Amino acid sequence: xxxxxxxxxxxxxxxxxxxxxxxxxxxxxxxxxxxxxxxxxxxxxxxxxxxxxxxxxxxxxxxxxxxxxxxxxxxxxxxxxxxxxxxxxxxxxxxxxxxxxxxxxxxxxxxxxxxxxxxxxxxxxxxxxxxxxxxxxxxxxxxxxxxxxxxxxxxxxxxxxxxxxxxxxxxxxxxxxxxxxxxxxxxxxxxxxxxxxxxxxxxxxxxxxxxxxxxxxxxxxxxxxxxxxxxxxxxxxxxxxxxxxxxxxxxxxxxxxxxxxxxxxxxxxxxxxxxxxxxxxxxxxxxxxxxxxxxxxxxxxxxxxxxxxxxxxxxxxxxxxxxxxxxxxxxxxxxxxxxxxxxxxxxxxxxxxxxxxxxxxxxxxxxxxxxxxxxxxxxxxxxxxxxxxxxxxxxxxx
Numbered sequence: 001x002x003x004x005x006x007x008x009x010x011x012x013x014x015x016x017x018x019x020x021x022x023x024x025x026x027x028x029x030x031x032x033x034x035x036x037x038x039x040x041x042x043x044x045x046x047x048x049x050x051x052x053x054x055x056x057x058x059x060x061x062x063x064x065x066x067x068x069x070x071x072x073x074x075x076x077x078x079x080x081x082x083x084x085x086x087x088x089x090x091x092x093x094x095x096x097x098x099x100x101x102x103x104x105x106x107x108x109x110x111x112x113x114x115x116x117x118x119x120x121x122x123x124x125x126x127x128x129x130x131x132x133x134x135x136x137x138x139x140x141x142x143x144x145x146x147x148x149x150x151x152x153x154x155x156x157x158x159x160x161x162x163x164x165x166x167x168x169x170x171x172x173x174x175x176x177x178x179x180x181x182x183x184x185x186x187x188x189x190x191x192x193x194x195x196x197x198x199x200x201x202x203x204x205x206x207x208x209x210x211x212x213x214x215x216x217x218x219x220x221x222x223x224x225x226x227x228x229x230x231x232x233x234x235x236x237x238x239x240x241x242x243x244x245x246x247x248x249x250x251x252x253x254x255x256x257x258x259x260x261x262x263x264x265x266x267x268x269x270x271x272x273x274x275x276x277x278x279x280x281x282x283x284x285x286x287x288x289x290x291x292x293x294x295x296x297x298x299x300x301x302x303x304x305x306x307x308x309x310x311x312x313x314x315x316x317x318x319x320x321x322x323x324x325x326x327x328x329x330x331x332x333x334x335x336x337x338x339x340x341x342x343x344x345x346x347x348x349x350x351x352x353x354x355x356x357x358x359x360x361x362x363x364x365x366x367x368x369x370x371x372x373x374x375x376x377x378x379x380x381x382x383x384x385x386x387x388x389x390x391x392x393x394x395x396x397x398x
Contacts, residue, residue, distance in 0.1 A: 002036040003135035005392070008127075008150050010118060010141070012041040012066050013054065015282070020141040020164050022309055023189075023211050027138065027162075028064045030385045031392065035135070036065075040126065042118040042146065043068040048268070050074030050118040069123040079115040086112060090169040102172060109175045114145045116170075127153040136395040138187075140164055141306075142176055151179060158395045160185035162209075165193050166304035167200070167328070177201040184398060185391055189307035192329040209388050212381040213309055215316040215372075218289035227260040227278070228353065229295040229319070231288055231310045232302075234279075235268040239301030239324055244274065246301075246349040251275060253350060259296065259357070264288060292317040297341075297356045305329045315339070316375040318368025320359065322352045337374035339367040 009024035016022070028037045045053035050071045059066040089102050104112075123146055131137065132155050139147045141164035151159065161183040165171060180186065180197060186206035188194040197203040228247070234240045240263075247261045260276045264283045271279045283291070292298055298314035303326040305311075311333060314321055321340040323330035325348075334340040341352035359367070 002034065003396075004038065004133055005031055005035045006038045006040050006134045006137045008040045008123070008137060008139045008147065010042055010144050010146060011044055011047070012039050012068070013045055014061070016045070019309070020162075023162065023164065023307075024138075024140055025064075026211050027388060029062070030381075030388055032063050034389075035392075038065045038067060038134075040067050040069070040123055040150075042071050042120050042123075044071050044074070044118050048075065067126070069120040069126070071118040071120055073114070073119040074117040075115070079112075079117070082112045082115055086169050090172070101174070104173070106175065109173045112170070113148060113173070113175060116143075116145065118144065118146055119149075120146050124149050124153040128155065131155045134158070136160070136392055138162055142180065143170055148175070148179055151182075156398075157184045158398050159183070160187055160391060160395060162187045162189075163193070163197065164189060164306040165196055165201075166306055167196055168304045171196075171200055177203070185395055187388075187391055190329050190332060192332045193306045196328065207387065207391065209391060210307060210379060210384055211309070212384040213312040213316060213375060213379050214285070214289065215375060215380075216289075218286065218293045218317055221287075221290040221294035223260075223262075223294065225258045225260050225276075226296045226357070227262045227294075228322075229262050229264075229291050229298050229314070230301070231264045231291075231298075231314075233266050233268060234263055234271060237302075237304065239303055240269050242346075243299060243301040244269075244271070244277065246346050247277065248274070249346055250350045250353050254354075257357075259353070261299075262291065262295075264291070289313065289317055292319045295319050297322050297353070300324065300327075300330055302330075303327050308333070312375050312379060315371035318365075318372050320356050320364065320367050321371065322349070322356065333374070337371050339370040339374070 007024050007028055011021050028039055031037050043052045043054045043056045044050040052071050054068055056068050056070045127150055137159040139151055140162035180201045180203045187209040188206050189210050262278045264280045292314040297320040300308055300311045300323045303324050305327050323342055325331055325342040325344040331342055334342055343349040343352045
C-alpha cells in the first residue's frame with residue numbers, strides 16, 4: 001500500500017490554472033506514482049467571496065483524491081474595512097522604515113487573517129483526527145486562515161510550508177513570520193522569494209524546489225495586427241489597471257501605431273471597451289501558447305509574484321518579456337536569462353514597448369533563445385521532481 005501524502009491548498013478545480021492552485025496540482029501529479037496523494041481544499045471557486053460554489057465531498061481526478069470542505073466564513077465588507085486599515089498602516093510605515101512592523105496586537109492580526117477567509121473547520125477536524133495517517137503534509141500558500149489553522153491542527157511534525165511569498169502588505173504580519181519560522185521544512189519557488197523570506201520573516205534556510213512549466217514549442221498565432229499579450233487574472237492586484245493605463249499612454253504617444261493589447265483569463269477588473277484592447281476570455285492551453293509565440297512581447301505587470309508561471313511559459317515560447325521592476329522575482333528572471341525588459345514607471349513601460357517593437361529578427365531570435373534556454377535549464381520536470389522528492393524523503397525521516 002502506498003504511503004499517503006496530503007497537499008492542503010485553498011482551491012482546486014481544473015479551471016483554476018494559475019498560481020498556488022497550479023503548483024499544488026503539479027506537485028500532486030509528480031508524487032502520485034509513488035504515493036497516494038490527496039488534496040485537501042475548500043469548496044470555493046471564487047476568492048473574492050469564498051462561497052461554496054463546488055460540491056462538498058470527494059472527487060477522484062487523474063488518480064488524485066480531492067477532498068473539498070465547506071466554507072463557513074468567507075469575505076464580507078468587514079474584511080474590506082480591515083484590509084483598508086492594513087493598507088493605510090502599510091503606506092505610513094513604508095515611508096519611515098525599511099523593516100515594516102505594523103505593531104498590531106496578536107488578536108487583530110488573527111482577526112484580519114480569519115476575516116479574509118476561507119475558514120473550513122471540517123478540514124481542521126479532518127487533520128486532527130486523520131493527520132497521523134499521512135506520511136507527509138504540504139501547506140500552500142502562506143496567506144490564508146485554513147493554512148494557518150491547518151498547521152496548528154497537525155498532530156505531527158511531518159509537514160512543510162510552501163509560502164508562495166510576495167512582498168505584499170499581509171506578508172508583514174508577525175503571525176505569518178512565526179508560522180514560517182516554525183515550519184519543519186520550507187519550499188521556495190525562487191531565490192528571490194527565499195531572500196524575501198529572510199528579509200521580512202527573519203527566516204533562514206529552506207530549499208528552492210519551484211515548479212516545471214510547459215515547454216513544448218507552439219506555432220505562432222497569426223493575428224491581423226501586432227500585439228502585446230497578458231495572460232492571467234485581470235485584476236488591480238496583478239497590476240492590470242496600471243498596464244491598461246500604460247498602454248493607453250503608449251497609444252496617445254504613438255497614435256499611428258497598429259499595436260494592440262491582448263488579454264486572456266478571468267476579468268475581475270472589468271476591461272470594457274478600450275482602444276486597441278482585445279479581451280479573449282479563457283483560452284485553452286494550445287491557444288495560449290500560440291498567442292505567446294506570436295506576441296511582440298509578453299507583459300507581466302504584477303508587483304507580487306513568487307514565480308510567475310505564465311512568464312516562464314512565454315519565455316519557453318521565445319517571446320520577449322516586459323516585466324514590472326517592483327517585483328524582485330520578475331527582475332531576477334530577466335537578469336538571469338539575459339533577455340527581456342524591466343520597467344518601474346509608465347515612461348519606462350512606453351520605452352520598453354518601443355524598444356521591443358524595433359528589434360531586428362536576429363536580436364529577437366537571440367533574446368528568444370536565451371529566454372527558452374533559461375527555462376529549460378531551471379524548470380524541467382526531472383529537476384523539479386527530484387527536488388520535490390528530496391523534500392518528501394526529509395519529511396519521512398522526521
